[in-house]
Every structure is written in structure tokens, then in C-alpha cells.
Amino acid sequence: MRINFTARHYKPSPRLKEYAHNEVLRLEKFYDGIISCEIVLDYQKDIQIAELNITVYGQILTVVEKTDDIYKSIDTAVQKMERKLKRYKEKKSRQHVENKILVK
Numbered sequence: 001m002r003i004n005f006t007a008r009h010y011k012p013s014p015r016l017k018e019y020a021h022n023e024v025l026r027l028e029k030f031y032d033g034i035i036s037c038e039i040v041l042d043y044q045k046d047i048q049i050a051e052l053n054i055t056v057y058g059q060i061l062t063v064v065e066k067t068d069d070i071y072k073s074i075d076t077a078v079q080k081m082e083r084k085l086k087r088y089k090e091k092k093s094r095q096h097v098e099n100k101i102l103v104k
Helices: 014-029 070-103
Strands: 002-008 036-044 047-056 059-067
Touching: 002 014, 014 036, 014 047, 014 070, 036 070, 047 070, 059 070
Parallel strands: 002 036
Antiparallel strands: 036 047, 047 059
């Protein structure tokens, strides 16, 4: 999986970059068809925003999370993306099974 990291309106610490990178790598457990991931961290007044854009075959899955702590935003965004990837994987497997039934 290719990971792109972007921080808007501030310069992130190396520790924050490493943390976000490691959290996103965990997503490969849930779906191995991830092509790339873009991590966008933003700071607006008192709100810390974490956005994940994951490219899978033929689709882009997006999650945005806003909290007062950037680490909490990253954690919550990754959890939301886990659920989204699980739903996507179930949907794909259902379509695969339905296509097998139609072929027979």
C-alpha cells in the first residue's frame, strides 16, 4: 500500500507522522486490496481534523473526523475506516457469490 501524508496549516512532528502511518498500516488486516491511502491532517482554530482517503479497486473510500486532539482524530478516523472496509469487503463477497449463482 502506498501512503501519502499531508499536513495543512502546520508542520507535524515526526512522531505524529509515524503514528498516523502505523495506524493506517493496520487497515491492511481488514482488506488486502488497498491500493493507496492519503492521510490529510488539518488544524482549524481549536479543531483537529483527520481525513483518510483510501483507494481500492474501482472506488475511493473517504472518512473525515474532527475532534480537539489530533491523535484522537486519527484513531477515530481509522476505526471508521475499518468499519467501512469491512462493509465494502462483505459487499464485494456478496456480489461475487451472486455472480457465481447466476453463472451456474
